[in-house]
Amino acid sequence: MSRREKAVQILQPGAPEVLQLVDIEVGEPGPGEIRIRHQACGLNYIDVYHRNGSYPLPLPARLGMEGAGVIEALGEGVTHLSVGDRAAYASQPPGAYCTARVMPARCVVRLPDTISFETGAAMMLKGLTAQYLLRRTLPQGGLQAGDFVLFHAAAGGVGLIACQWARALGLQLIATAGSDEKCALALASGASHAINYRREDFAARVREITGGKGVKVVYDSVGLDTFEGSLNSLAAFGLLVSFGNASGFAPPVQLGQLAAKGSLYVTRPTLFTHLATREATQAMADDLFSVVGSGQVKIHVEQRYALDQVVQAHRELEARTTIGSGVLLI
Numbered sequence: 564m565s566r567r568e569k570a571v572q573i574l575q576p577g578a579p580e581v582l583q584l585v586d587i588e589v590g591e592p593g594p595g596e597i598r599i600r601h602q603a604c605g606l607n608y609i610d611v612y613h614r615n616g617s618y619p620l621p622l623p624a625r626l627g628m629e630g631a632g633v634i635e636a637l638g639e640g641v642t643h644l645s646v647g648d649r650a651a652y653a654s655q656p657p658g659a660y661c662t663a664r665v666m667p668a669r670c671v672v673r674l675p676d677t678i679s680f681e682t683g684a685a686m687m688l689k690g691l692t693a694q695y696l697l698r699r700t701l702p703q704g705g706l707q708a709g710d711f712v713l714f715h716a717a718a719g720g721v722g723l724i725a726c727q728w729a730r731a732l733g734l735q736l737i738a739t740a741g742s743d744e745k746c747a748l749a750l751a752s753g754a755s756h757a758i759n760y761r762r763e764d765f766a767a768r769v770r771e772i773t774g775g776k777g778v779k780v781v782y783d784s785v786g787l788d789t790f791e792g793s794l795n796s797l798a799a800f801g802l803l804v805s806f807g808n809a810s811g812f813a814p815p816v817q818l819g820q821l822a823a824k825g826s827l828y829v830t831r832p833t834l835f836t837h838l839a840t841r842e843a844t845q846a847m848a849d850d851l852f853s854v855v856g857s858g859q860v861k862i863h864v865e866q867r868y869a870l871d872q873v874v875q876a877h878r879e880l881e882a883r884t885t886i887g888s889g890v891l892l893i
């Protein structure tokens with residue numbers, strides 16, 4: 564039996580106005596799939612790349628990669644979930660901006676009762692990203708309490724989670740952000756220092772803060788605008804983790820530059836490699852649920868929209884006027 568639901572789709576890439584709310588048919592889950600009825604879905608910067616064509620999708624395309632709701636039906640072979648479970652996910656393929664969907668069960672986990680649907684929808688993609696960055700994407704010898712790291716766009720969705728998680732790990736996280744208000748928020752969330760990178764040369768400030776040494780890791784999701792400064796902020800043998808391109812794609816790396824700047828390392832990870840198996844997804848989610856459950860990490864849901872306000876939600880995300888996480892409430 565199929566039912567009529569609502570979903571956001573694009574017919575071609577472009578500005579926020581290409582997002583349209585349409586009626587869709589949602590059927591029964593096949594083997595390895597579930598049907599979930601959403602209560603909320605998360606807004607992420609990757610949705611902008613999907614919408615504007617930076618990350619091309621086959622068209623027409625549905626958008627959204629994060630959601631929370633109730634499991635309505637199970638396909639054959641799904642044993643880790645039950646009908647009626649509260650659940651949440653960060654997952655390929657896109658399509659979370661909808662009332663209900665059929666999707667692979669592999670990336671869907673049970674949501675602890677203490678975590679609301681809104682928080683669940685706001686934290687899975689961003690929180691699992693902070694998890695793999697701070698816990699699994701490390702320099703030679705790892706990170707120890709007291710070490711300096713630099714985290715760009717630190718007042719954003721991933722950023723505010725990372726500030727708090729870094730504090731819980733004893734790291735000194737130097738935040739960058741695009742306004743003084745955002746810098747203050749990053750500091751209040753656990754950053755040891757904050758730099759307004761629209762006003763200041765962040766690489767020079769990082770040298771000052773670290774007594775000339777530089778940081779062990781730069782977590783850079785801004786891309787084009789920060790790439791060079793990020794390399795210049797690293798200590799010898801430091802690691803540049805380029806994990807996004809909010810300002811445009813980072814330029815190609817000249818390998819010789821890495822030698823000249825101190826035998827540096829560069830990596831370009833994506834969450835979805837880390838979520839390749841159900842076991843890995845569950846282990847990462849358990850780690851995230853534990854820091855959220857203990858109160859070490861609070862999920863800042865600062866923007867809330869109805870599904871039919873998705874165009875406005877994208878405008879605001881791109882205009883850099885948002886802080887923390889945003890959700891579409893179903």
Ligand SMILES: NC(=O)c1ccc[n+]([C@@H]2O[C@H](COP(=O)([O-])OP(=O)(O)OC[C@H]3O[C@@H](n4cnc5c(N)ncnc54)[C@H](OP(=O)(O)O)[C@@H]3O)[C@@H](O)[C@H]2O)c1
Binds near residue numbers: 606718742833
């Ligand atoms: N590779 C992965 O696995 C992975 C997973 C999740 C997210 N990401 C990336 O992580 C980043 C953060 O994601 P998010 O969803 O939490 O978004 P977000 O940080 O809430 O929003 C993006 C932020 O980027 C900053 N920014 C700098 N230059 C910009 C520009 N020219 N245009 C727009 N924004 C600009 C803005 O903060 P300021 O005003 O403070 O500069 C903006 O608020 C994104 O780049 C995303 O693609 C990567």
